[in-house]
Amino acid sequence: MAQSIGRNAYYFEDTTSNLTFKQILTPPYQKKFLPTLLDAPNFKITRHALWVKAIIKNNSPNTLYLNIDNPILDTVTFYELNAAGTYTSIEAGTHILPSNRLLFTPTFLFRLNLRRGDSAIYYIRAAANSPMQVPLFTNTVEGFFMQMTVEGLLHGLYYGIISIMILYNLFLFFAIKDKVYLYYIAYAFCIGLFNACVYGHLIYFNDGIFQNWMSRRIVTLASIVLMAMVIFSMTFLDTKKNAPRFHKYLTLITALLIIPISIELSGDVWTSDNVVNIFSIVIPFSLLTIGIHLYKRGFKPAKYYILAWIPFLISIIIFTLAMQNFIQSTQFTKNSMEIGSALEVLLISLALADRINIYKIERAKAQDQLLLASRENELLILDQNLLLEQKVEERTQELVNEKRKSDDLLLNILPEEIAVELKENGHTRAKQYDNVSVLFADFVGFTKIAAQIHPQQLVNELDSCFKAFDAIMDKYHIEKIKTVGDAYLAVCGLPVHNDQHAENILVAAIDIINFIKERRIILGDRTFEVRIGIHTGSVIAGVVGIKKFAYDIWGDTVNTAARMEQNSSPGRINVSESTYQLIKDKFSCQYRGEVEAKNKGMLRMYYVEESV
Known part of the structure; x- marks a missing residue:
């Protein structure tokens, strides 16, 4: 069973990022190590290197492995005292190909040369362009692979849901030719790719080269996810028609997402991460608010949309707070994004399916209205049939409403008989x-x-x-x-x-x-x-x-x-x-x-x- 050793660890932030291990072992720097007091130490994004000193005791008859459970650390150096009384080091991190690691796993494993009952001090130097979480766990190789098997099943279930929803909505897109399904597919793919990067699952492609590249562009990837999220929501809620002021606001937000991407590409990862974290809270809150507003105004498809955003918004808040060290990082907070996005993807698919039902109902109503209009004017029914063939169902309802308004306005100016004469002859x-x-x-x-x-x-x-x-x-x-x-x-x-x-x-x-x-x-x-x-x-x-x-x-x-x-x-x-x-x-x-x-x-x- 995995044992957390975070509370038995001490940390020191190397503000120069140039200290050698030999310097770290000297008394002046040893005094600077502080207790982490957390199971999963989290130092947010830092521009500096981080040193961790862990005291580990082997209470198991089997060989122990140390697991640094963060797959997007750029560089990791593990220091272990050998039999000769000197320290040996092992390099790891996303820049090391998975095939060159001790075990082919998303996270970083190190074999501990500890016999049962023995304890030793280990040092770890880590640096990353992403939030500096250093969850430390010990486990036997059997226990670790059992844990990986369970996690793999859960992750496989998540990617299976994402894949099925993508294929299902791809089928709907080809059947209905509504671009909202295409935007949803793009969003589902982006959120799935983002989670695959965060959890290190991209190492299974191209020998980890893709994982290494993506982990260095995590802010850019998060910004693209938010862009896809906003564009899909604007299309699904039809904000241009139903909420023009909100539409302009969301268009501006989408354009502003270029800012964290530009900052990250310029090399200032710390600032870009803080900026994208603000967007990751503001955008879901805004979309949920707009969905509620439109539902209150009678836009029925917003019902499932709102239900989808509530768990996803909660998961984003939990994940962001944990990444920024405002709450304790746990296995739940670590997987909250997968849980929330899986629920969201399922519920939004229901919303899209409900949209089809609404289309059918509205289409039936429009057909009844067109049938009634055909008795009055043959030319009108030809126009309405053409309009129906071009799938402008909502426009049909708008035309009926505008005609009613025009008639009411004319009857407010003229007697009914005179209004009829004017409409039929063009004059009276x-x-x-x-x-x-x-x-x-x-x-x-x-x-x-x-x-x-x-x-x-x-x-x-x-x-x-x-x-x-x-x-x-x-x-x-x-x-x-x-x-x-x-x-x-x-x-x-x-x-x-x-x-x-x-x-x-x-x-x-x-x-x-x-x-x-x-x-x-x-x-x-x-x-x-x-x-x-x-x-x-x-x-x-x-x-x-x-x-x-x-x-x-x-x-x-x-x-x-x-x-x-x-x-x-x-x-x-x-x-x-x-x-x-x-x-x-x-x-x-x-x-x-x-x-x-x-x-x-x-x-x-x-x-x-x-x-x-």
Whole structure:
């Protein structure tokens, strides 16, 4: 069974990196050795050489081996006291080909010439361009290979998962032709390659030359993994469409990953490692946050994406903290990246599979919508079929939404019948309507109130009142024409004929008066009083202009209705003779006599009191 000797070890950092072993054995330097106090001593990235002094005792009847369990140490020199009383040295590290090592293993093994019950002091000099972890374990060769067998099975399971997921998504890419699967394959390959380098498994290729080269470019490899991670996430979450601001942020982050690569290539490994460690925390947190944000906004594929990132983010945090010596390095922290990335790869594959199901559902919905559209317009269905063949399913939904918005906007400007005519013919013809009732409503004292309150309050109050008027018009099937300043114009009996036009518009006018009365009870002088005039007759109605066009009415009836309003009183409804004749049996009216109206002469006018 492997025994950790880290707590029986002492270390000394050679800031010159030039001390010889003979100098290290002198008393001045021996006094500088400090206890490690850890099972897996971790000195983070250092520019200096590190000396470790380990006291080892053999309590086993078998030959012991010392295992330095860090496969990416660049140079390792092992010093052992021989029978002659002098020290012999053995060179190891990634620069030594695996075929020239004592045993062909990812980590560095040294045979200890210790009999049972004996103890000895051993020295190790190590240097690396990666975090300087020096986990020290002793074990028999049988125990060590048993441990390697178990670890090999676990590592094989991990690489098997990565390989299967790559092949599975490669098949999906060729089947669906969606580039998101290609980006996922690139990401899965990069994360697998990174872990293979960290755990020293690349020694089995090209006699370890590739492992040696990659271990010297560990920051570059980590940066490429993060780039692949971000690019895949941007494509999967479709951030360019669903979250444009986050898309710009992730694009910037991807570009900034060139910085740690450039620093490492310039030779400053210590700085590049610290920079990439910051990115390795910031990027997963950012991607998880964006995934949660989009899921809350209804982007369903983000569900499995979030589930995948949680364990992976935890594993990155654990791995980074252990590498930076903020937490104790253990077998779990050592393998946390493999565990987290394996779970992530599996869950993201589920997310990609779920994406296919969503595609199918959306495709079915789009087909139903296209089938319905085919009954209305043959040309539209041809366009929609072409759109469907080009796999723009989401665009189909966008087009439907935009069409609905356009229709709603057009109906907000024009009556439905006029809007249909305009869409079918490209233009409308003005029409005469011989029997309609026109309503003018105007706020009394508007100028005075406008001078007393803030402009924004004035606009808000106008908006509240006109919204209420609009609702009343809809209730009684009355067509709102327009508002001009504080005046409100509406007509009943067009474009669809209505025999009850005069009665409907009187009931609406009474509702307006009552609404304003109730509002004045609450707000007092902070709101308006209203006066209303109504006249019945014939009008011309139609759309004018080609820019900012509007549906309007013209004729003497409109002018007369305006005069009725001008000669009305606050809180009263003033109607003409023609309107009175239509509503006299259903409403109580007060005859006002003949009243002088501007440019109209003497007109008979009536105040409407209430409905009978």
